[in-house]
Amino acid sequence: MKKQFKQLICLIVILVLFVVGYVISIYKVDNIEVLDEVSVTSVIKTDAASVKTVTYKHDSVTINLERDGDKWLLSDDKSFDLDQEKAKDIVNYATNLNARTKLEDPSDLSEYGLDDPSYIVSFTDAQGVERTYYIGDRFAIDGTYFARVEGDDAIYTITEYYPNAFITDKEQLKAQGE
Secondary structure, three states, rough: OHHHHHHHHHHHHHHHHHHHHHHHHHHHHHHOOOOHHHOOEEEOOOOOEEEEEEEEOOOOOEEEEEEEEEEEEEEEOOOOEEEEEHHHHHHHHHHHEOOEEOOOOOOOOOHOOOOOOOOOEEEEOOOOEEEEEEEEEEEEOOOOOOEEEOOOOOOEEOOOHHHHHHOOOOHHHHHOOO
């Protein structure tokens, strides 16, 4: 009888710990979502349907995408079987840059990794207007990255979604067999 009572107490304690952990995880997720909604500023917002080319560079990888009607192709290998969904995701990230914060008049680009950026992203719209932005170092405190738009002296902090979108190389863009 004593052994069963101890087992029952242990099971109740474990159940209480699971319930408390679940409640805490819901509370934290709700707070993060609210903060994200409040603190996002649009830096570049371009209709992806009006974009003709997108180029991104990271490390030694350069990917050049170009639109042919409703289809995206690799500029240097038009016969490459490009995953259209992945290409569209990249185009959406390239043409819509949102920032969490804006740092006015930074003194030294090297402090942010923007003197030699890790990523360079550019796109050209139907009118031939090219936009370029650079992604530098990761800000260790909150996991954001520093970015700068060509022609703008400000530095922005952006989420990790942007550099993650542009880490894709040619083989990762290949369409999967059906």
